[in-house]
Amino acid sequence: MSQGVQYDGITRRRFLTVAAAAVGGVIALTPRWSAAQDQKKEDATPEGSRSASQLTRWAFLSDTHIAGDPEDKYRGFYPYRNLQKAFTQIASDLPEGLVVTGDVARLTGQMEDYENFQKLLLPVVGRRPLYVALGNHDDRDHFLDVFESPAGRRPAVKGKHIVTVDAGPVRFILLDSLFATNVTMGLLGKAQRAWLQRYLPTCDDKPVILFFHHSLRDEDGDLQDLPRLFDIIKPVPRVKAIVYGHSHEYGFSDFEGIHLINLPAVGFNFGDDQPIGWVEARLGSEGGAFVLHALGGNQDQDGRAKELRWRS
Numbered sequence: 001m002s003q004g005v006q007y008d009g010i011t012r013r014r015f016l017t018v019a020a021a022a023v024g025g026v027i028a029l030t031p032r033w034s035a036a037q038d039q040k041k042e043d044a045t046p047e048g049s050r051s052a053s054q055l056t057r058w059a060f061l062s063d064t065h066i067a068g069d070p071e072d073k074y075r076g077f078y079p080y081r082n083l084q085k086a087f088t089q090i091a092s093d094l095p096e097g098l099v100v101t102g103d104v105a106r107l108t109g110q111m112e113d114y115e116n117f118q119k120l121l122l123p124v125v126g127r128r129p130l131y132v133a134l135g136n137h138d139d140r141d142h143f144l145d146v147f148e149s150p151a152g153r154r155p156a157v158k159g160k161h162i163v164t165v166d167a168g169p170v171r172f173i174l175l176d177s178l179f180a181t182n183v184t185m186g187l188l189g190k191a192q193r194a195w196l197q198r199y200l201p202t203c204d205d206k207p208v209i210l211f212f213h214h215s216l217r218d219e220d221g222d223l224q225d226l227p228r229l230f231d232i233i234k235p236v237p238r239v240k241a242i243v244y245g246h247s248h249e250y251g252f253s254d255f256e257g258i259h260l261i262n263l264p265a266v267g268f269n270f271g272d273d274q275p276i277g278w279v280e281a282r283l284g285s286e287g288g289a290f291v292l293h294a295l296g297g298n299q300d301q302d303g304r305a306k307e308l309r310w311r312s
Contacts, residue, residue: 054284056168059090061278062101062213062245065137065267066120068112077276079106079267082295083120086266086278089293091123095280096167098128099174101245101263102135102213108182109139114146131163134178135213135246136186160192164199170240170283171203175212177223184221186214186246188229197232200239207240207285207310215247216260222246230255240310241288249274250292250301257311261290269297277302286310 061083070080090098105113121130132147134140140161157176165172175196177186188196200208210233214223223229223244233239234256241259249271250264264275277294287309294302 054169056170056283057095058167058281058283059095059098059278060101060243060261060263060281060290061086061098061266062263063103063135063248063265063267064100064117065103065106065265066113066117067106068110068116070116072106074268075270077268077296080116080120082266082268082276083117085295086293087120087123090278091127094124094128096128097165098124098130099172099211099243100130100132101211101243102133102178103137103245103265103267104132104135104143105138106267107137109137109142111142111146114143118146131165131172131174131211133163133174133211133213134161134176136178136180136184137182138178139181140176140178157192157195160189162192162195166206167283169206169285171206171208173199173208173210175210177212177214179224186212186221186223188212188223188225193225193228193232196229200233200236203238205238207283208236208238209240209283210242212242212244213246215244215249215262216242216255217247230258233258237311241308250277250279252290252306252308259308259310264292264294264297266295273298275299275301 064083065079066083067079072079104117124130132143134143144161160176162176163174165174173196175188175192177188179185179187216223216226239258241261243261243263245263245265247262248265248269249262251262253260263279264277266276266278269276274297275292275294276297277292280291280293282289287307290306290308292301292304
């Protein structure tokens with residue numbers, strides 16, 4: 001790689017170093033709230049969680065599908081342009097951090113896919129951390145090669161990329177449902193499930209939100225060991241929600257009081273009835289509010305908040 005290529009005044013090598021550091025969780029999670037911002041967000045705040053000191057605001061994204069070619073398109077949508085717009089919106093009112101639930105890459109997780117993703121990080125790099133779960137179109141080795149220090153503490157589960165995040169009033173656990181690159185189905189696997197079962201009792205009483213890529217339906221391309229996962233988390237009241245992508249659909253459901261939050265895709269939708277965009281999440285000890293920021297597709301729900309209360 002040429003060391004002299006410039007990105008807005010930063011050498012390519014320097015940019016990759018800074019970007020990797022940002023994704024590596026080097027940046028502290030520092031709240032930057034103002035009274036005006038809190039008033040502005042009041043309507044999207046769950047009851048019982050009105051205090052800014054008890055809330056954290058995050059950007060949730062999924063299925064960015066960035067290719068090595070910035071002009072790559074599918075169904076008339078340009079994923080590179082969509083993510084560029086999403087990061088610009090997020091940078092204009094910075095949350096505490098960002099989570100992407102997989103399929104960062106377009107199809108087979110090529111190095112140039114992740115390098116283009118890094119370029120798009122410029123509006124937030126060095127300002128807020130980014131945490132990434134891997135999807136079926138990602139390549140675990142290529143991802144880890146490009147992002148040398150993935151964010152958070154990664155427990156030693158062989159062949160899986162796991163991240164835990166203390167996000168103020170809540171705790172995030174990013175699991176790895178990537179079974180094989182460009183193979184649609186997802187699998188957590190026995191070792192990762194066993195790790196989760198051991199880890200959950202060690203957590204404090206903060207609400208726990210699980211993140212991974214694969215959807216929770218009963219289809220061949222979905223998470224294949226979902227029943228085993230439910231067996232683990234159902235009796236653990238601190239687990240409040242699962243956030244996932246894969247289906248390129250936006251929706252909310254629940255299982256035994258555990259909220260199931262299906263993020264829309266950033267790159268493209270599979271049906272005209274679905275939005276393209278990202279979700280702003282405002283989270284507290286009692287619940288969360290989730291606001292859709294639609295970039296394209298069906299924009300009927302753009303700006304609407306879905307409020308959820310955590311199970312007891």
